[in-house]
Amino acid sequence: MKLLLQSLYVHQRSLLRGLGRRHFAASTEEYAKRNYAGNATEYNSVIGSLTAQRRHFLLRDVYDDMMLDGVQPTRDIFHSLIVGTMKGSRLQDALYFKDEMKAMGLLPDVALYNFLISTCGRCKNSDQAIRILEEMKKNEVKPNGQTYVCLLNVCAVAGRVDRVYAIIRDMTAAGAGLNKFCYAGLITAHMNKMPITNDTVSKIIGFVESSKGWSSVESSSSNAEIWMRGVSEEEFYNLPTAEYVFRRGCVNRQLTVYHVAFHACANLRDVQAVETLLDMLKKNEQSPDAFIIMQIMRCYLNCGDLDRGLGILEDYLNTGKPPMIELFVTLVEGAMIGHTPKGMQLAQDTLIKMHSRDYFLNPKMGSDLLLAAAGEKTGGYTTANYIWDLMQARNQIPSLPAVEAYYKGLKEREIPEDDPRLLLVSRTYDNLRLRFGTGPGRP
Numbered sequence: 001m002k003l004l005l006q007s008l009y010v011h012q013r014s015l016l017r018g019l020g021r022r023h024f025a026a027s028t029e030e031y032a033k034r035n036y037a038g039n040a041t042e043y044n045s046v047i048g049s050l051t052a053q054r055r056h057f058l059l060r061d062v063y064d065d066m067m068l069d070g071v072q073p074t075r076d077i078f079h080s081l082i083v084g085t086m087k088g089s090r091l092q093d094a095l096y097f098k099d100e101m102k103a104m105g106l107l108p109d110v111a112l113y114n115f116l117i118s119t120c121g122r123c124k125n126s127d128q129a130i131r132i133l134e135e136m137k138k139n140e141v142k143p144n145g146q147t148y149v150c151l152l153n154v155c156a157v158a159g160r161v162d163r164v165y166a167i168i169r170d171m172t173a174a175g176a177g178l179n180k181f182c183y184a185g186l187i188t189a190h191m192n193k194m195p196i197t198n199d200t201v202s203k204i205i206g207f208v209e210s211s212k213g214w215s216s217v218e219s220s221s222s223n224a225e226i227w228m229r230g231v232s233e234e235e236f237y238n239l240p241t242a243e244y245v246f247r248r249g250c251v252n253r254q255l256t257v258y259h260v261a262f263h264a265c266a267n268l269r270d271v272q273a274v275e276t277l278l279d280m281l282k283k284n285e286q287s288p289d290a291f292i293i294m295q296i297m298r299c300y301l302n303c304g305d306l307d308r309g310l311g312i313l314e315d316y317l318n319t320g321k322p323p324m325i326e327l328f329v330t331l332v333e334g335a336m337i338g339h340t341p342k343g344m345q346l347a348q349d350t351l352i353k354m355h356s357r358d359y360f361l362n363p364k365m366g367s368d369l370l371l372a373a374a375g376e377k378t379g380g381y382t383t384a385n386y387i388w389d390l391m392q393a394r395n396q397i398p399s400l401p402a403v404e405a406y407y408k409g410l411k412e413r414e415i416p417e418d419d420p421r422l423l424l425v426s427r428t429y430d431n432l433r434l435r436f437g438t439g440p441g442r443p
Contacts, residue, residue, distance in 0.1 A: 037066075040074050047080045051230075056088025057436075063097070075106050082115050083229045089122040107139060114147050114236075115229075121154035121238040126163065129154040145171075146226075149181050153237045156185040159192030181237045183211035184260040191264035201273045204261050208280060211257040244291055249322055252289040255281075262295035269302045290321075294330045301334025306346055309334055328354040329365050336369075336383070339376040347373070348383045355390065366391040367399040374405035381409060385421070392424075400432040 037043045043066050050058050059081055066073060073081075078101045085094040094116055098108055108116075113136050120129035129151055136143055148171055155163040164185060168178065186207045190200050226236050234256075235242040240263040244250045251259070258281060265273040274296055281288060288296070293316050301309040313331050317323055328350055335347040361369065366387060373384035384406055391398055398406070407429045415422050 035069070037062075038069065038071075040071055040077060043071055043073075044077050044080055047077065047084055051080070051084035051087055054088070056084050056090055056093075059084050059088075059090075060093050060096070063100070073100075073104070075101075078106065078108075079112055079115075079229065082112060082119070083231060086115050086119040086122065086231075087235075089119070091119050091123040091125060091128065094119045095128075108141070110136070110141050110144055110147065111226075113141060113143075114150055114226075115231075117147065117150045117154055118236050118238065121150070121157050124157055126155045126158040126160050130163075145176055148176075149179065149185070150237060152182060153185040153188065153239075156187075156189035157192060157238060159189060159194060161189045161193050164189040180211060180256045181233070181239075183207050183257045184237070184239055187257070187260045187264050191267060196268065201265065201268065201270050204264055205273065205276060205280075208257055208261050208277065212284075241291055244326065247290075247324065247326070250290040250324060250326065252286075255286065255289060255292070258286075259291055259295075262292050262299075266295040266298040266302060269299065271299055271303060271305075274299045290316075290324050290327060294327060297327070297330050298334055301331070301337060304338070306335055306343055310346065323357070323359075325354065325359040325361075325365070328359060329361070329369065332369055333372055336372045336376075339379070341379060344373075344376060344379060344383050348386055351383070351386060351390070360394060361387075361390060361396075363391070363396045363398070366396055367402040370398050371402040371405050374402065374409045376409065377412075381413060384409060388421075388425070397428065397432070400429075400436050403429050403432055 037046050043062065046062055047059060050056065050062065063073070063081060066077075078097055081097045082094050085091070085097065098112070098116060101108060101112075113132060116132050117129045120126065120132065133143065133147070133151060136147070148167055152164055152167045155167065168182065168186075171178070171182075187204050190203050190207075193200070226233065232242065232245050234245045234251075234253075239256070239260060241251050241256070241259050245253065258277065261277055262274060265277065278288065278296070281292075293312060297309045297312045300306075300312065309331060313327055316327065332347045332350050332354075335343040335350065337343065370384060370387045370391070373387055376384060388398075388406060397403075403425065407425045410422050410425060
């Protein structure tokens with residue numbers, strides 16, 4: 001516990017060290033008290049704590065402190081650092097740690113290169129992913145099946161259908177079969193390809209049909225590496241189910257291809273395609289899980305059909321299945337699209353109903369909803385105010401982008417300068433800017 005608490009002060013300690021505090025004389029006891037880690041094992045624990053807290057932006061500071069302490073990073077520490085930057089979508093930090101590792105004579109292995117490629121997918125940088133693959137080959141690190149499936153999904157996020165098919169040709173030429181993550185990548189690639197063509201949806205449906213005979217291309221040892229690092233396959237391959245996969249009762253992992261297909265059709269606002277997928281699911285004697293219900297709701301809400309979106313949620317709740325906060329949040333978020341009076345009222349009513357059921361927003365959910373609600377240009381701003389109040393009641397601080405948007409929305413309205421709400425939001429905004437800055441690398 002002490003180590004966990006001390007890890008919260010990593011950033012401030014680094015600033016003090018940069019100012020030269022480390023050069024002051026101190027006794028061994030005083031030095032030990034103010035130092036949050038003293039060896040490789042303790043630093044690895046700090047890295048794990050920061051990653052679990054989603055404070056990925058502090059990992060670079062921890063590494064700098066480690067160097068100042070004269071602690072030699074191990075291969076395991078570099079793996080932890082790169083996994084942390086992957087989870088935080090911080091590609092430049094990941095590449096920096098990779099270069100530092102090589103400078104110390106530790107050559108990255110295939111698992112570490114795979115995590116780097118996955119990071120490229122999170123940052124939508126397929127060109128860098130290709131360069132990493134070329135570096136692997138140059139350093140005589142043999143890519144495994146997981147490498148190519150990960151690269152396939154990275155190119156898919158960027159909509160590079162040509163590269164996706166090239167990777168599949170290489171895989172099949174090598175005698176490897178296509179697994180469910182390959183079909184997921186094919187669907188994602190066509191969803192993201194611009195411009196969208198008339199046959200995009202039919203191809204997505206076709207991939208779902210073809211996926212029924214998928215095989216495995218990964219060895220158990222390859223999967224074990226990502227599991228040991230606390231990374232799910234869905235997160236590793238950048239699938240839309242990544243943040244829900246460990247929510248009990250939310251995701252049936254046997255329906256991976258259906259998950260990606262429903263998500264794609266919701267983004268494409270194709271109600272007919274969603275209904276076709278539902279029929280296919282029933283023919284396979286499968287029922288939609290909570291994630292699929294969320295995508296069906298999103299599809300109707302993206303099309304502006306608020307009543308049908310609400311009806312999908314009510315039908316699900318009437319089945320007796322355990323309600324999930326993500327379903328309510330999906331309805332709230334979708335209802336706020338376009339910031340129509342009816343939609344904003346539905347969003348607020350849903351939040352009130354959710355709160356009455358003792359479902360509470362976590363900081364990420366609250367920040368995302370506040371950011372969306374803050375875009376309302378007309379009306380009483382009551383939904384944004386309610387979300388802010390819900391987070392304040394639980395002592396939650398929204399993200400900087402959310403507070404910034406909310407503050408600007410308040411300033412655009414006729415609110416007295418000494419209004420308590422405006423003063424609190426202004427103070428929070430100033431504190432977050434001072435803490436995180438306003439550059440593109442802010443968390």
